[in-house]
Amino acid sequence: MYGIGDYRKGWALRYMREAQAEVLAARKTPSIAQSLILEAMRKAQAALYYSLGDPSFIEGIVIKEVFEKSQASEDPILNFLVEIEKAIQRFSQSVDFRPEAIEEVDDLVQFASDVVELFTGEKA
DSSP, X not given: OOOOOHHHHHHHHHHHHHHHHHHHHHHHOGGGHHHHHHHHHHHHHHHHHHHHSOHHHHHHHHHHXXXXXXXXXXXXXXXXXXXXXXXXXXXXXXXXXXXXXXXXXXXXXXXXXXXXXXXXXXXX
């Protein structure tokens, strides 16, 4: 099994807990839900980056894929990270908030949590 250091593991788990808390807060406070779920997406993304390796290195690869490639990579994890980045970009540029977006982001956060759990060996 792939192991990560305590430093990255700690940050990955922290970001996952914060992402889950942001989704919960978005459900309870619809007036600011759009900013909360955007933060939840960013924190879930950060948790994934920390669980997979050096976050700045991974971010560079993902951004390169987003802006330089039009076709999907053969790597499913990279494709997932690219899709999260694209979703964050779309959502951050969106003017109108859709209430069902909370459920979509909750699904994304839960899937990210499963991946983080796989790599850290701990439930987020």
